Amino acid sequence: MTTGLHMKPAVVKAAETLLVDMRAATSSLSYAALLTDDGFDVARFPAKTDGARFAGMASSMQALGDAVTHELSIGASEYLIIASGKGHVVQLRVPGQELVLSALFDNDATVGHALAITRTFAQKMAGLLA
Amino acid sequence: MTIDVDQDARKPAPEPGAYPVTVGWTEAAVAVKSILSLKTPVHLKMNVEMHGPLLVDFGHHAFSWSTPLELFPVDAVHTGLETIPTTVDAPPYFELPGQNLDGLLWEMGVNSFGGAAAFWLSADERYHLTRWPNLTHHKHNLSQVRMIAALGNGYASATELAAFAGVDISEAQRLVNALSLMGILSRSASAPAPVAVAPTVAAQRRSLFSRLRKRLGR
Amino acid sequence: MAEHVILFTGPMGAGKTTAIQSLSEIEVVRTEANNSERHIVDKATTTVALDYGEILIGADEKVRLYGIPGQQRFNFMWAILKKRAEGMVLLVNSDAPDPIAEMLFFLDEFRELYDRGGVVVGVTRADVKAGPGIADFYDALERTNPDLVIPVFTVDPRDRDQMENVLLALVANIEMRAAFGMASVAGAL
Numbered sequence A: 001m002t003t004g005l006h007m008k009p010a011v012v013k014a015a016e017t018l019l020v021d022m023r024a025a026t027s028s029l030s031y032a033a034l035l036t037d038d039g040f041d042v043a044r045f046p047a048k049t050d051g052a053r054f055a056g057m058a059s060s061m062q063a064l065g066d067a068v069t070h071e072l073s074i075g076a077s078e079y080l081i082i083a084s085g086k087g088h089v090v091q092l093r094v095p096g097q098e099l100v101l102s103a104l105f106d107n108d109a110t111v112g113h114a115l116a117i118t119r120t121f122a123q124k125m126a127g128l129l130a
Numbered sequence B: 001m002t003i004d005v006d007q008d009a010r011k012p013a014p015e016p017g018a019y020p021v022t023v024g025w026t027e028a029a030v031a032v033k034s035i036l037s038l039k040t041p042v043h044l045k046m047n048v049e050m051h052g053p054l055l056v057d058f059g060h061h062a063f064s065w066s067t068p069l070e071l072f073p074v075d076a077v078h079t080g081l082e083t084i085p086t087t088v089d090a091p092p093y094f095e096l097p098g099q100n101l102d103g104l105l106w107e108m109g110v111n112s113f114g115g116a117a118a119f120w121l122s123a124d125e126r127y128h129l130t131r132w133p134n135l136t137h138h139k140h141n142l143s144q145v146r147m148i149a150a151l152g153n154g155y156a157s158a159t160e161l162a163a164f165a166g167v168d169i170s171e172a173q174r175l176v177n178a179l180s181l182m183g184i185l186s187r188s189a190s191a192p193a194p195v196a197v198a199p200t201v202a203a204q205r206r207s208l209f210s211r212l213r214k215r216l217g218r
Numbered sequence C: 001m002a003e004h005v006i007l008f009t010g011p012m013g014a015g016k017t018t019a020i021q022s023l024s025e026i027e028v029v030r031t032e033a034n035n036s037e038r039h040i041v042d043k044a045t046t047t048v049a050l051d052y053g054e055i056l057i058g059a060d061e062k063v064r065l066y067g068i069p070g071q072q073r074f075n076f077m078w079a080i081l082k083k084r085a086e087g088m089v090l091l092v093n094s095d096a097p098d099p100i101a102e103m104l105f106f107l108d109e110f111r112e113l114y115d116r117g118g119v120v121v122g123v124t125r126a127d128v129k130a131g132p133g134i135a136d137f138y139d140a141l142e143r144t145n146p147d148l149v150i151p152v153f154t155v156d157p158r159d160r161d162q163m164e165n166v167l168l169a170l171v172a173n174i175e176m177r178a179a180f181g182m183a184s185v186a187g188a189l
Helices: A009-025 A052-071 A111-129 B025-038 B101-110 B142-153 B158-165 B169-181 B201-206 B208-215 C016-023 C072-082 C099-109 C111-115 C134-144 C160-179
Strands: A029-036 A041-045 A080-084 A087-093 A099-105 B042-048 B054-057 B062-064 B078-085 B126-129 B185-188 C002-009 C032-034 C045-047 C051-058 C061-067 C087-093 C119-124 C152-155
Touching: A009 A029, A009 A041, A009 A111, A029 A052, A041 A052, A052 A080, A052 A087, A052 A099, A052 C032, A052 C072, A080 A111, A087 A111, A099 A111, B025 B042, B025 B078, B025 B101, B025 B169, B054 B101, B062 B101, B101 B169, B126 B142, B126 B158, B126 B169, B142 B158, B142 B169, B142 B208, B142 C160, B158 B169, B169 B185, B208 C051, B208 C160, C002 C016, C002 C072, C016 C051, C016 C061, C016 C087, C016 C160, C087 C099, C087 C160, C099 C111, C099 C119, C099 C134, C119 C134, C119 C160, C134 C152, C152 C160
Parallel strands: C002 C061, C002 C087, C087 C119, C119 C152
Antiparallel strands: A029 A041, A029 A099, A080 A087, A087 A099, B042 B054, B042 B078, B054 B062, B126 B185, C032 C045, C051 C061
């Protein structure tokens, strides 16, 4: 039986710490969240925001991204980017886990840099849970 | 105790030949309607020739019969109708759950009175549906669906219903009889003519309903 | 291309995804994720964005079937999907703790469709366990909106025939409501 990662205190703690480290690694990070595939908020930065709604939306986005790549027969979705005037959201799966890392960067960061940071920390999270 | 149907009918029995009457289910329907109207606790046992006895427990809204409703014998002959007095707290007439009584009322209502109005209904009245029958569990056709939908959204007489659905008045009447027997029809002598105009056959063919039913092969 | 959008709503586990699969002529687009809360609803997966299926009526006409994710944390999807819908099939499962409350909740969330009569309620798993009877659902509907008559059927969402009956009843009800000049769902069918 799958008990949600969002309900395991050790996982939540590790996730919170990871996001703090991520912010330390790049000042252009405005918001970041780790969420379960089915839309539960595990941890977020800043910690005191209500991440529930964003977690639901991010999981919907992730699933729709998968549906698009499946429809077009182009393999698995690797990352999603939503670009706007004030920043971009980069989102991808934590390898080997039913977890998604979704992060908002302001426009001081290039998309490439944002993607690299997000990939790195998703990998770190995978390592923590392995 | 057997019911004397003539005594219990609200109106005098029709002259032979004045109504086309289906022998058997018509009398049974009148008996059932009386029981439902009077609300005295009784069970009903119908002895149906060439079929096992049909038992009805009104209190539990159930019936028991060895003949499945999918094979409902529309021309069945009843050799007897017996009411068995009971009380509110008495044990069930047969082992529950039995089958939902609505299924039987539907078949009985559709297959009695030979396409004419049930004896307890009047001419010049309009009808309105209070609840839909559970159509996934009643054998029905799509004209009936349209008529039921019309009745759910307005008042109509059997004649007006038949015009909407593009069917014979007798088809509309059979449906009205069944819905009335099931207790899901309200009646009004004073409701005005429906605002809707009966759609032309061409207009009906253009409706999504007809296109969809055709596509689904019905 | 003429399009008609029918929404499938109701709580998690009622059978929305299954119902769309029974009706759809295309392979249903699904957005399932593993369910983190199996102790609450014993389902392996849950819909997190939407389900999508189609019935092609002719070269120029189709019915689009959209299933909402049933859990409330996805209610932003409900807002997106309800905008396009002409009618809805509201599925509740009979063996849930309070299926009538669930029905009333979703009727309220999709009030515009309900007020226009564009709803059929399907009670699933009614054979599995004796939950409230259909009469109880109708009692609740009459208390909520005494002037409106919408169908309540027991259904097996795996049964294509039954689901087609549900869809036809929905369309008939929408058309008849429009014919009688009452407030109807947007657009002429």
